[in-house]
Amino acid sequence: DAEITQSPRHKITETGRQVTLACHQTWNHNNMFWYRQDLGHGLRLIHYSYGVQDTNKGEVSDGYSVSRSNTEDLPLTLESAASSQTSVYFCASSELGSANEQFFGPGTRLTVL
């Protein structure tokens, strides 16, 4: 069955370190998204991609970067982790067409000390 996976599921890191969160989907979806979810804020869009080599900034992109070298993967990099980036991160994918249902990965819980 097609799925979307994230790794690691839990990560503790220190301020200033570079961190990369992996997202892999086997749906063959063109669209992929990264969100963060914090108490009191709901899901906020960090970056998104509509296809290979395409990346776009979302609502809260500062301090994050993504790259899309193939259809299946959209890794999220925190260039220099900050305590404010402690959060739960969800990756999602959808078929072509922005209004389509998004399928979410299980999430990565990141703690920056």
Added chain:
Amino acid sequence: RKEVEQDPGPFNVPEGATVAFNCTYSNSASQSFFWYRQDCRKEPKLLMSVYSSGNEDGRFTAQLNRASQYISLLIRDSKLSDSATYLCVVYGGSQGNLIFGKGTKLSVKP
């Protein structure tokens, strides 16, 4: 005004009760609307899309009022398994992507 607003709850209801959630959105050009369900510490999952004519899926009924810019979700005969957070989601926000509300928490008690 926030793009998508929901009452955070919690709504505490007994099994068998009928409960309704509302959600308002600010962008009158919004094109598509959804309800997602999120269980504690899990990922969101699509519950149902919301169509202009209203739609029903078993015990769940979704309504859209474009004139007043609100969406509703009605759950009849609540089950313990309905306990979750319900996210109102709108497509057509300022960045052309899905905009998620903060969610309404439902707790169904025996």
